[in-house]
Amino acid sequence: MNKSILMAATLLLTSSAAFAADFKQADNQWFKDGQATVKMLMGVQPITEKAKNIILLIADGNGIGTNYATRLYQGQQMGKLGSEHVLPQDALPHVAIVKTYNTNAQTPDSAGTGTAFHTGVKTKAGVLGVDETLARGDCSGVDAATVTNAVEFFSGIGKEIGVISTARLTHATPASAYAHSADRNWEADSYLPEGCGQKDIAVQLIDAMKSGSVDLALGGGRRNFIAKDAKDEEGKGGKRTDGKNLIEEAKAAGIQYIWDDKGFASADWSKPVLGLFESSHMKYEADRTGEPSLAEMTAAGINALKDSENGYFLTIEAGRVDHANHAGNAARVVTDGVAFADAIAKAVAMTDPEETLIVVTADHEHAIAFNGYCGRGSNVLGLCYDIDGAGTKHSDKPLTGKDGKPYTVMGYLNGPGSIIGEDGTGSRPDVTQEEATDIDYVQQSLIPLSSESHSGEDVAVYSRGPWSHLFDSTIEQNVIFHVMMHAATAE
Ligand SMILES: [Zn+2]
Known part of the structure; x- marks a missing residue:
């Protein structure tokens, strides 16, 4: 932009209303709305207080294209044409474009991307909570490559922690918040290679709950917590071969266990809660019966943690947008996309922008x-x-x-x-x-x-609250963690 154009643009911004009257299109609604938007943007003030609470909402596989499909769908469901609709995330004041690649993958996976926004470092595809020096599957190198994750950091500064997902709680995205693993697939001990000393992902979640760093975990994946020859409440078998029943271990440690919508409705949210609503992933929103919605889990999580003296960190995943994309089934993509939008709307309505940073993003896009x-x-x-x-x-x-x-x-x-x-x-x-x-x-x-398949295209990060204005320009995905960390510790 040359200097005179820049000056003209500045003039237009400062006295645009006066200029607008001279335009032939001054009474055109698009023109008036454009003027109103500039006025609104000029009134947006950065919030530079420390963030007491941080809510990270991720829809897996919800790149800009997938998000666009959900915008059209929700708008059309409301009787609009669609394109003009504003999703709750579209309405957040600050946005950046995010580069999602893993260190060894132009097309990323959810383990590498989850590690980026849950630890602040990019890493290889398929690994959790470790840096890029570790080869996927190298059990012996996990300790040396381990990095501090969101659960460790935020609990370390006194925050209560909630982990929510419609996928298995041991699946890549939620696991990247609390686990360290040379392979995302090591969700139960039976998946670990012979002689591997690393703890499986389900054990790592229960350890984090027993130690008090994770206070609330709601999602799917019961099978990874019970033995192969055991049956869960819905008659399904487990995946464990080490003889452990991690659900019983959690209960013995004073953690409340719930497994259906009835238990969800009657839970005592003042105590730690482990909710495992399905043997594997929770149901698609279009098929949901007998289990809470993502918005209901979001509301329960906020209510459970909101009285925490030092605030909370809540990571929430709409895990099945990704699965429906993998199935090429757009109808379930957008119905789960709307369930994600409803969860965002809940988080926005239930929190104060002066004290709660809300970050909405995706781990990667699809070949949509x-x-x-x-x-x-x-x-x-x-x-x-x-x-x-x-x-x-x-x-x-x-x-x-x-x-x-x-x-x-x-x-x-x-x-x-x-x-x-x-x-x-x-x-x-x-x-x-x-x-x-x-x-x-x-x-x-x-x-x-x-x-x-996934694609390597950019995703967006949408944000509101303390330091959300730092989400600007085109950023690497690991920067998301750094903004959350800065917001939580700013003096
Ligand atoms: Zn995927």
């Missing part, structure tokens, strides 16, 4: 893509309808490819919905609006993979 040129209001789960040149809402004409067949708004570059068979040949199915908008519909994709 959006077709064009769809008219406004084309159902994000359905067909791409042509633009109406004379109006606002789309026309009633679905756009077609050169094969004469319609296509959907959303698709994937790879995954189980591939139009190419294992023999290398194939053609696009002729999809109808009714088929495409079914909850079980798998979006068309190009490259055949049994599980759709």
